[in-house]
Amino acid sequence: MTSGVRHISRFxxxxxxxxxxxxxxFLGLAATGLPLMFSDRPWAGTLARGLGGxxxxxxxxxxxxxxxxxxxxxxxxELIWRLTRRREHGLLWGPSSMVPQPRDAAQMWQxxxxxxxxxxxxxxxxxxxxxxxxxWAVVWGMVIIGxxxxxxxxxxxxxxxxxxxxxxxxxxxxxxxxxxxxxxxxTIHFFNSHFRPxxxxxxxxxxxxxxxxxxxxxxxxxxxxxMAADGSLERLARPAAPAWQVLAGRVVGGAAVAVGLVxxxxxxxGTY
Amino acid sequence: xxxxxxxxxxxxAVCLLAAAAPAAAQAPAAPADDDCLACHGDSxxxxxxxxxxxxxxxxxxxxxxxTQTCVSCHAGLxxxxxxxxxxxxxxxxxSACHGQEGRxxxxxxxxxxxxxxGLAVAPRCSTCHGTHxxxxxxxxxxxxxxxxxxxxxxxxxxxIAPLYAKSVHAQPLGPAGSAAAVCSDCHTAHxxxxxxxxxxxxxxxxxxxxxxxxxxxxxxxxxxxxxTTLGSxxxxxxxxxxxxxxxxxxxxxxxxxxxxxxxxxxRSCHPxxxxxxxxxxxxxxxxDQARSAPVYWTYRSMQVLLLGVFAFFGAHTLLWFPRSYxxxxxxxxxxxxxPS
Numbered sequence: 001m002t003s004g005v006r007h008i009s010r011f012x013x014x015x016x017x018x019x020x021x022x023x024x025x026f027l028g029l030a031a032t033g034l035p036l037m038f039s040d041r042p043w044a045g046t047l048a049r050g051l052g053g054x055x056x057x058x059x060x061x062x063x064x065x066x067x068x069x070x071x072x073x074x075x076x077x078e079l080i081w082r083l084t085r086r087r088e089h090g091l092l093w094g095p096s097s098m099v100p101q102p103r104d105a106a107q108m109w110q111x112x113x114x115x116x117x118x119x120x121x122x123x124x125x126x127x128x129x130x131x132x133x134x135x136w137a138v139v140w141g142m143v144i145i146g147x148x149x150x151x152x153x154x155x156x157x158x159x160x161x162x163x164x165x166x167x168x169x170x171x172x173x174x175x176x177x178x179x180x181x182x183x184x185x186x187t188i189h190f191f192n193s194h195f196r197p198x199x200x201x202x203x204x205x206x207x208x209x210x211x212x213x214x215x216x217x218x219x220x221x222x223x224x225x226x227m228a229a230d231g232s233l234e235r236l237a238r239p240a241a242p243a244w245q246v247l248a249g250r251v252v253g254g255a256a257v258a259v260g261l262v263x264x265x266x267x268x269x270g271t272y
Numbered sequence: 273x274x275x276x277x278x279x280x281x282x283x284x285a286v287c288l289l290a291a292a293a294p295a296a297a298q299a300p301a302a303p304a305d306d307d308c309l310a311c312h313g314d315s316x317x318x319x320x321x322x323x324x325x326x327x328x329x330x331x332x333x334x335x336x337x338x339t340q341t342c343v344s345c346h347a348g349l350x351x352x353x354x355x356x357x358x359x360x361x362x363x364x365x366x367s368a369c370h371g372q373e374g375r376x377x378x379x380x381x382x383x384x385x386x387x388x389x390g391l392a393v394a395p396r397c398s399t400c401h402g403t404h405x406x407x408x409x410x411x412x413x414x415x416x417x418x419x420x421x422x423x424x425x426x427x428x429x430x431x432i433a434p435l436y437a438k439s440v441h442a443q444p445l446g447p448a449g450s451a452a453a454v455c456s457d458c459h460t461a462h463x464x465x466x467x468x469x470x471x472x473x474x475x476x477x478x479x480x481x482x483x484x485x486x487x488x489x490x491x492x493x494x495x496x497x498x499x500t501t502l503g504s505x506x507x508x509x510x511x512x513x514x515x516x517x518x519x520x521x522x523x524x525x526x527x528x529x530x531x532x533x534x535x536x537x538x539r540s541c542h543p544x545x546x547x548x549x550x551x552x553x554x555x556x557x558x559x560d561q562a563r564s565a566p567v568y569w570t571y572r573s574m575q576v577l578l579l580g581v582f583a584f585f586g587a588h589t590l591l592w593f594p595r596s597y598x599x600x601x602x603x604x605x606x607x608x609x610x611p612s
Contacts, residue, residue, distance in 0.1 A: 039501040040492060054502035115591035130588075152495070155552070156544035164552030168567045171495055172558055176574035180581060188585040196592060197600040218603075 007210035008227070009236040019206050020252070021071050022138070027259050028064035030182045032057040034263060037175045038270035047266070065149055072142050095125040095226060100136070104129040125222040130192050141181045148174040179267065186264035190257060202257070207249025208241035302350040305329070308342045311356060319359055332404045336411075366397045376462035393428075400424055416461070418450040425455045435517040440524075453483065467516070470505040480510045490555040497554075513537055513554065 011019075032051060035044040051057040082088045090096050106122075108129045113119035127135075148170035151158050155167055194202045205211045213233075217224040227233040241249075311317055312327040319325055332338060343350040348362030367374020377383040377397070385394035400416060407414035415424045422442070426433035436442055436455075445452035458479045459465075465472040477500060481488025491497035491510070499507040513529055520527035528537045538545035556564040558571040 035502060036495075036498045039498040045502055048502045054499055054504045055506060058499075112588070112591060115595045117595075156542050156546075156549060159544075159546055159549035162548065164549050165556075165564075165566055167552045168494075168556040168564060169570045172567055172570045172574065176571065176578065180574075180578050183578075184581060184585070188582075188589060191589050191593075196596040198596045198603070200600075 005240060006213045007238045007240055008213055008216050008233065009209055009238050010205050010211045010216070011209045013209065016206055016209055018071060018075065021067060023256050025064045025068035025071065026181075026185065027256060027263070029061060029068065030178070030263050031259070032061040032064065033178060034182070034266060034270075037178065038266070041266075041270045043266055043269065062153065065146070065153070068142075069146060072146070095222065096127070098127055098132055098135050100129070100132055104132060123222045124220045125226070126220065128220075134189055134192075137181070137184060141177060144177045145174055145181065148177070182260075182263060183267060186260040186267075190260065194253075194257065202250065202253050204241070204246060204249050204253070207253055208245050210238050210241050212240075213237075302343050303352075303355075305342050307355075308349075327404055335404060335406050336408045337404075337406055363396075364398075373462050376460075380462060380464045381466050382464055395428065399428075416456075418446060418448075418454050421454040421456055422451065432517055439517060439519045440521050441519055457483075473505060473509050473511075474500055474503065476511070477509050486557075487555055490557045493558070494554050494556060508541060508554070512541065 031047070035048040035051075035054065035057060038044045048054045048057050051060060079091065083091060092099060093101065107124065110119050110122045111129075114121050151162070151170040152167060152174060155164075158166070193199065193206075211219075224233070227236070309327065309329055312325055313329060315324075315326045315328075317325045337345070345364045345366075346361065347365065347368070349357055365374075367377075378387060382395045385391040386396055402415050407417075409416045409418075411417060412419065414420065422433070422436060426436075441453035441457075442451050444450065446454070458476060460479070465475075477488070477491070477497075481491075488497075492501060496508040500509055515528045520530075522529045522531075524530060525532065527533065534550040535545055535547060538550050542549065553564060553567075556567045558564065558567050561568040
């Protein structure tokens with residue numbers, strides 16, 4: 001990791017800031033919500049007391065929920081603005097789109113074949129199929145957990161539209177989907193993005209915004225070729241990230257991963 | 273005045289005798305029951321104020337303490353040398369033998385009222401259990417037998433008697449045709465707490481749960497119960513909805529959980545509750561398809577989703593790991609470094 005090596009800018013500051021807000025609110029929601037879900041476990045009482053009592057945990061949970069809902073609304077607004085004003089129709093389809101496309105299924109199959117040594121590594125573009133899954137899992141989670149959470153937050157208001165048993169369903173949905181989201185992030189996302197041997201211990205791109213040019217060429221050859229052809233490679237070329245930024249990323253990202261793994265252990269202890 | 277004077281004079285006399293005749297200084301023998309009954313066996317024996325001090329020896333003999341001597345309980349008189357003894361004698365310390373019950377009582381609202389607040393009407397052991405006639409709880413004559421407990425408690429708590437009498441708990445559904453639940457089933461026997469404390473509001477939930485097994489598990493599995501488990505006192509407990517003392521079946525029109533009364537009951541905490549709101553089931557059971565079909569199917573669907581996602585990505589990860597490990601080794605070998 002010499003500073004002379006050319007890096008390519010992959011995420012803008014506001015995108016990294018959104019990821020920071022996303023995982024801060026996500027971890028906050030998990031830490032303040034899991035005690036309720038596992039209320040019959042000894043650690044739940046300890047964690048709730050550590051948070052200042054279950055009443056305080058409930059207030060914090062709603063604050064983090066507001067933070068995450070605001071982030072989600074900002075992202076939707078950004079997408080609408082980029083589609084209508086900037087006319088970035090590539091958001092909807094094409095190599096830089098988050099929308100799942102036939103090549104994603106093909107690349108997933110080829111990737112699995114590569115795992116077992118029966119194919120070449122797929123020529124990934126800007127977003128791989130597992131990154132798209134992560135993205136849409138957040139969207140799905142926002143709708144399911146956010147929707148059910150709002151129902152449970154304002155039950156008397158929503159009772160003017162829905163029968164009361166919707167809260168019974170909402171409570172199950174909220175908890176089970178939260179288990180799916182936390183369990184997925186703390187195992188699959190952590191592995192895919194940080195823990196797999198090629199990335200271990202942590203992929204810093206979401207903290208520094210930059211990826212080493214040779215790494216980009218190796219990991220996402222289709223995107224690299226496109227960027228080389230349209231000149232954006234030169235435009236987005238950067239020096240290595242400053243040391244303070246790498247250090248800050250390691251501290252903040254490492255803390256987030258540590259919190260996630262502790263919560264994962266609590267979930268596993270609570271479930272089995 | 274006279275009793276204390278007599279006692280002081282008597283004590284001085286004992287001291288003088290002890291000093292004058294060291295050979296006679298050994299502790300006096302404790303009085304035998306017959307010694308006591310020499311006075312107390314007289315059915316007309318009275319205190320200075322005219323109240324009876326008579327003891328019917330057959331009553332004591334038939335009690336659970338029939339094999340005890342008088343001074344086993346009236347231990348303060350075992351070393352008395354002055355007869356008749358003063359009117360004011362040390363209180364019987366039941367906890368000398370019944371230690372756990374004593375400690376529980378000391379920490380109860382009854383014990384604190386009697387021992388800390390000095391409340392004259394606060395109940396002592398004998399208030400509930402009797403004195404020389406004490407019987408074990410299993411004895412039908414005992415004041416704390418299941419069939420008699422309500423009568424014993426309502427001697428003081430008389431306002432509760434008509435309320436409890438209406439309750440489903442007063443119905444003969446309990447052991448041997450006794451009431452379904454008597455006072456001590458919910459309030460405990462010796463650890464009785466004030467009904468308006470947070471500690472009691474939270475702990476009584478488990479007392480309800482000792483009988484209502486499926487209801488306690490479904491309560492604990494829903495929002496109210498999850499919160500109270502973690503110590504929230506701003507959340508519905510059993511009595512918030514079902515009332516206390518006047519606990520009625522939901523089929524009883526006067527019940528707080530009768531369908532026509534649910535809106536009013538829920539409104540005690542949720543002021544805007546309406547007819548739709550009360551279709552919420554605080555005892556929904558995700559495993560019970562008959563009671564909670566939407567919850568049951570939601571839970572089943574979510575289980576399938578979780579299993580599917582984790583099975584797929586679990587396998588994906590397990591396959592990826594060794595390949596990624598080899599890729600890192602290969603990259604490191606090619607460059608003498610590893611990609612960061």
